[in-house]
Amino acid sequence: MRVMFDGEEIVDVEPVFGYLHRGTEKLAEERTYSQIITLTDRMDYVSSMLNNQSYVLAVEKLAGIEASPRGVWLRMIASELQRIASHLVATGFLLQDLGALGTPLIYCMRERERILDLFEMLCGARITNSYMRPGGVFMDAPDEFWPALDRELDDIVNTIDELEAYLSGNEIIFSRTKGTAVLSPELLINASITGPMLRASGVDWDLRHRDPYDYYDKVDFKRILHTASDNYARYWVRVQEMRESVKIVRQCMEQIEPGPVRPSFDDVPRLIRPPVGDVYSAIEGSKGELGFYLVSDGSIAPYRMHARASSLINLTLLREMLIGEQFGDLFVIFGSVDLNMGEVDR
């Protein structure tokens, strides 16, 4: 990002993209629908499960696949855990950029490590999971997963309490983050910004409530909103969303039934050939609306795959947020947008 200063004040900002561009969309045209799942992992690499879920739901919608219930519940558990992990990364690095020399970052990373250990139990991989398949997930959770998940949820709530006690009442955090980079809801919506940034300005738009996919209509969780729309509001929304995700996971654990985790290969062949057509399907990712637009020509690979990357679009208002602010706040504001370069560039 090229930034121009006048003393301590930021005068001009020009982001430069493309350093992590890997041509995901071009590669997707030569891979089968199941192989693309590995490509989607690497887009937003701190929330791989969410990318997987979004893509897999798009394929199910395109091909008309009915997902198996246990797979859907496991998908939801994995996605919500991934949302917690992604918000822990965002919060930890925001606090690190604020200057608390690593202490809150270590707390957040410690919890994230345990969540990644849970993922390793589920699918063998910590970060780029490729856990989901059209119709469900590819492997059932082992028996030791459930008690570990139970313990881990308690630990996560404790960590969130620690973080809140440590920092949410802290004068320095308040003075650094309150009132900086305030954006109005109309501007945010016009700039297609969704996710915690939008909810921090009071707009009640969460695709899990508005357009429930999977079984989000069978679980009950609060809408987290804040009116101030400054850095502090965004940080607060993410921390509270972590609490709600814990509640969702507990409800999934109660409602899950034994059964197959993916449809049999008679119903859904390994090489899916969806009918000709196109579909756009979006979920509420950790950074906003994460959507996939798939065009099928009846063959085993999509004709076109486009990923609506929430991080790239959340950057639209960078100039409004940064110009006029102090140099010391540059990284704090940048961190409150919660970007992931893998998703920006794909």
Next chain:
Amino acid sequence: MSAAFLDNSLWRNIYCVIAGESTECAARDYSSGLLPGGMEWLAFLLSALVVAAIFANAILGGVIVLIWGERRLFGRFQNRTGPNRWGPWGTLTSVADAIKTMFKEDLVPAEADRILFNLAPVMIAAPALIVFSVIPVGVGTYVADLNVGVLFIMAVTSLTTLSVLTAAWSSANRIAILSALRSVALLVSYEIPMALALVGVIMLAGSMSLGSIIEAQAIPFILVQPLGFFVFFLAAMAEMARAPFDLTEAESELAAGYLNDYASMKFGLFFLAEFIAELSTSAIITTLFLSGWKGWDPIPSHLWFAVKLILVLFVIIWFRMTLPRLRVDQVLKFAWKGLFELTMINIIVTAVLIAIWPEPSTTELWIMAAINWPVAIISIWAVSKLLGTSSYENPTPSASAPIYPVGTETLPANAGVHGGGDK
């Protein structure tokens, strides 16, 4: 030889061991020394060198231990162990770091002013060491007891400002200069509260010499001068550019700031100077506010000093690890609008109390303490209101009235397909 010199047991012992027949040493039972008689000037010179060497090495050794201790404390605060590889419990890590630093390539940027560039690390390390020359670390163990000791400390610590600016300017690097200007603003702004906070202590002790200040502390001055301690502690942390005031080395922003172009041992000297400053500030706080080496008898005074020093160091490290960083304008505002007024209040109140009781005895000191604490609490509260701090507000979630209409209207029946789709 003055009586004061002979009171200094460190000097006296070394001098008398080296010197030959000398009347002062003879009077105190030293019958002979190493040198023939008449060479007392040489004995003086040699003992001066020995004392200086002892102090310098002790400080540097202390810094090594401090670096190790700080890193292990960092680890414990972050719920991990600190360095534990080299030596028992990682104690040799700092030695390994020092060796590593010495072997790195020593760069001088092409456009840099070579003389100043090479001079700056020395300019910052030397004053930090010099401060220790007036601090007594035990009964009769000091290098010199200047009768303007406090003034000397203030003067020497303000030399860091000049060396920071020299370092950045000679690097001919825009980012470094930006960081150095911020740092100079910070250091200059906090000089005044730091110096004024000590006025109360000087008034109570009746003298600027550190030895007499310790003598005057029948009860530690932290109890009698809470406001002075508060201001001095914060101002000293800012002078050391420690979190929460460490905007000069904000790693996430400026990549080491004014130290940018320094490599190898020059960087090592900057690093060292920061830790020596930390040690010296803690020593100053211990001497002026925690009654230095005074303690109860069976435990030697040096150990008392060390224990108090470690306590102060622990608090400083604790602050560093837990608090995030303030922005430069907030820091300056805090100095000028916050600490400055507190020092003024402190001086006025102490002056009034000294006018009432010119030579305070112990009970009168306790009375002064009892008066000063409520004054301190009230003035800190008042100043925080003045600064407009917003502490412990609960964040307000959105009101019941929606900010933006979402889902408030319904489409006509023929417009839509079935809801949303089977996502």
Next chain:
Amino acid sequence: MTTAWHGQALAEAIEAFAPGAVVSSSDSDVWVEPSAISSVCEGLKTRPEFKFDLLSSVTAVDYIDHFEVVYHLTSLPYAATAVLKTKVGQGRTEANVPSVVPVWRGADYQEREVWDLMGIRFDGHPNHKRIMLWEGFPGHPLRKDYVTYDQSIQAPNGEDDE
């Protein structure tokens, strides 16, 4: 639950305020004339019966003989979605579409990406530059006729290179 606008219903509603703009429609999509995109989008955003204030996605597909620019719109007040499409660049000639950045700022980076990777020009875009690739990159990679580096290497005597 968001409702998806039915293609024909949307086409009729658009015809009501922008006659001649609609080319065709299906169950879920509406195809619009490229030149009319600005006015149609403006109407879709501001008119009270639509209120499409959130542009979810702008993307393009290369259908060999033409390109298609696809807009996915969302209306927050109505909790509704719609799909708008445009066929441009018939016969793989120069493809030009008016930019919708004046209507929705969120189209800014997405249209730059379409220009970068697909080669469709957006008239009126405030910062019409490549976004992911560098200026001077030859070609537009997402096009179907783009030859990748590996495919373009051939040994002098015609055998495939490693």
